[in-house]
Amino acid sequence: MSVMPSNNDIILEGVDLKKHFGGGGIFSSPTVVRAVDGVSLGVRRGETFAIVGESGCGKSTLGRLLLRLIEPTGGDVRYEGQSILKLSKSELRRLRRELQIIFQDPFASLNPRMNVGDIIAEPIWLHGLASGEGKRERVADLMRIVGLLPNHADRYPHEFSGGQRQRIGIARALAGDPKLIIGDEPVSALDVSIQAQIINLLEDLKDRFGLTLVIVAHDLAVIRHMSDRVAVMYLGEIVELSETDALFDDPLHPYTQALLAAIPVPSPSNRQPKALLQGDVPSPAAPPSGCRFHTRCPHARAVCKEQHPALEQAPDGRQVACHFWREIQGAGAGSISAPPPSPALAKRLALYRTWRERQDKPVATSP
C-alpha cells in the first residue's frame, strides 16, 4: 500500500475495503447501506490504532471486517502480508487465535450458561493449547492477570459487575496468546472509575504481551489517552488519518475539527460559545454526492458537492480527504485547548496517587 511510507512493519492491513448491507425487500425498492465504502489502512505492529466516528459511520463494521467476522463486499484484508479472505475454515480457525476481539457489552458477549472458568478455558481447549491441570492453571493465571480472583472461576457472568465482566472478556481474548486485539468500544458501557481501570489494564497487557491494539471508539478523550494513531471516519469513509498528538493539536479535516470542538471541556472557567455542527449525520443508505460531509461542513463550496475528495497525503505522514484542507488549516480552526488542572486539584491528585499506590501494595493484584 502506497499510503504508509514511513513504517513498513504492517501487521494488519485493509485494502479498499467495502461492506454494503441490504438489498431489496419483497415490496420495497432495494436500499443499499454503504456501511464501509472504500477504506484502506494499515495497522503497524505494536501500536495502538484508533478508529473514531459517530454512530452509523461504519467504525464497528470496519473492525469486524478486519477480523473477517463478516465478509467484505469488496477489497482485501491482509494479515502479516497475506490475504485472509481466501483462507479455509481450519486456516481461519488458526488465525482466530492470533486476532481477537473485545466487545462493548460484556454481558451480551458472554454465554450466561457457562461459568467463567469454562468461558476463559474454551479458546485454550479449542486451539489445543493445554488440557487438564495445565488448562486450569492457565485459566487461573489469566484471571489473575486481568485482576480477577481465580477462586471465582466457578461463578457465572451474571454474578459479576460490568467492569469485571469486561475483564472476563479480556481474559478470554488473551487465552489464545493473540498478536492483535480489536476492542469494539471496550470501555464505553462502563462507569468512569471502572473505565479508567480497564484502560490501564489494556495498556499494561499491551506492554506485557507485546500486543497490537485496534480501538474502535467514539470517546475522543479515551482515544487521545490510549492511541498512537487515529483514523476518523464519516459515513463509511476515512476522512483523516494521523498521529494522535498531531490530530488533536492541529486537526486538518473540518469534520475532525467539529468533533473536537463538540467535546465538553472539563473546566467551568473556560466556557465559551462553540461553533456547532448543524444537522444530523445523513443516512448511509443515501450518502450525499461529492464530499459526504458537505451538507454539514461550514467550509463547503460548489466543488464539494460534485467532486469526491480523495484521501491525500499531508505532511508528517498524515492523510486527509478534503479539497480545501490547506486553506482551512490556514484559518487555524479546531484545535482544542485543554486547560491544565488547577493547583489545588493537581496537588490533591498527586496526593491521591501516592496513597493509591500504597493502597495497592498489600495485595499485589492490579486495581
Place this chain on the structure above:
Amino acid sequence: MGHEAVRQQRMEPGSPGTAAVAADRPLLSVRGLSVRFDGAPKGVNVVDDVSFSVSKGKTLCIVGESGCGKSVTSLALMGLLPTPPARIVAGSALFDGRDLLAMPENERADLRGDRMAMIFQEPMTSLNPAFTIGDQIAEGIVRHRKVSKAEAMERALDMLRKVRIPAPEKRLRAYPHEMSGGMRQRVMIAMALANDPQLLIADEPTTALDVTIQAQILTLIRRLQEETGTAMILITHDLGVVAEVADEVAVMYAGRVVESGPVEAIFEDPQHPYTIGLMGSVPSLGRRQGRLATIRGTVPPPELMPRGCRFTPRCPFADSRCVNEPPPLGEIVPGHRARCWYAPLEKYRGAVA
C-alpha cells in the same frame, strides 16, 4: 432511622436555603431525603439524607456513577417512584413553598408536566410509537390548560420551532421512529417545556447521543433556559457536561451527597477523595499525562455497605474512623461542603509521604 435527630440538627444551621432566604429563596429545596427499597438491609437507604436546592434560572448538576441514587432522587421528586418497592422514609422537598412529598397524589399530578417536567435519557422509549409527535406534545398541554385541541396543536408547533426542529409543520405529523436520536430528544425537550415549567429535571439527556449532537442539545437547553428562566436539575455522569452547564454541583456516591458547591469550587478545589479520584479517572484532552488515576474496586452491594463513610472500602485515605463513623457534610468554605473526615486532604494526609 436512628440518626434522624442528630441529622436534623446538623442540617439546620448551615442549610444554604435559610441564610439567603430574603434575597433568593430557592425554587426547590430538598432536605434530608431518604429513600429505601423494600428488602434492603436495615439502615441502608438507596438515597440517604440528600439535601440540595435549586434557584430560578439556575442549573444544579447531580453527578455520580451508576447506582449512586441520582435517578432515584429525581424520580422521588417527580413522584414517579414505584411504591412498593421504593419508600420515601424521611425528608422534605419544598417546591415553591409547598412540600412535594406531603402532597396528595392528585395535586402532584397537576404539577407534573406543568410546573415541573422531566426529560429522560432514551427518547425512543419515552415517546409513544403509536402517536404522532404533535399529538404527544398537545396531550400534555390539554391536560393542564383549558384549551382546545387545535390551540394545543398550535402551541405544539410553536414548541417545535422553539427547539429548532427543521420543517416543524411536517414533523408535527411525524411518528417517533421517523426521527433521529437528536431530533427525538428535541421533541422530548419541546414536550417538557410546553407548559413553561418552573423546574426541569433532565436525567442524562445527552448520554445516548453522539458528541456533535450532544453539543447541539446542550446549547439548546442552555438557550431555552436563558429565555424562560427555568430552573434545572441535570443528572449526568459526564464531568465535561457538568463543567459546561452547571451553576451548582452535587456529587453523589452510593446514595449520599459527598460533595456539593458552586461548579468552580468543585472543579478547582475538589475536596472529597471520590471527586478527586473521579477527576483523575477521566482521560485528559490535552497531551497524555501518564497513567490514569483509578478508584479501586466497585460500589459495594447494599449488604456490604459500610456503617461509616460509604466510600471507605475504595478510599486510599480511609482509616478505622471512616469505617465506623459516617462523616457529616461539613462546610469547607461557605457554600462548599464535603462529606469527609479528612478534608482538606493536604492538611490531614499531606505530611506522611
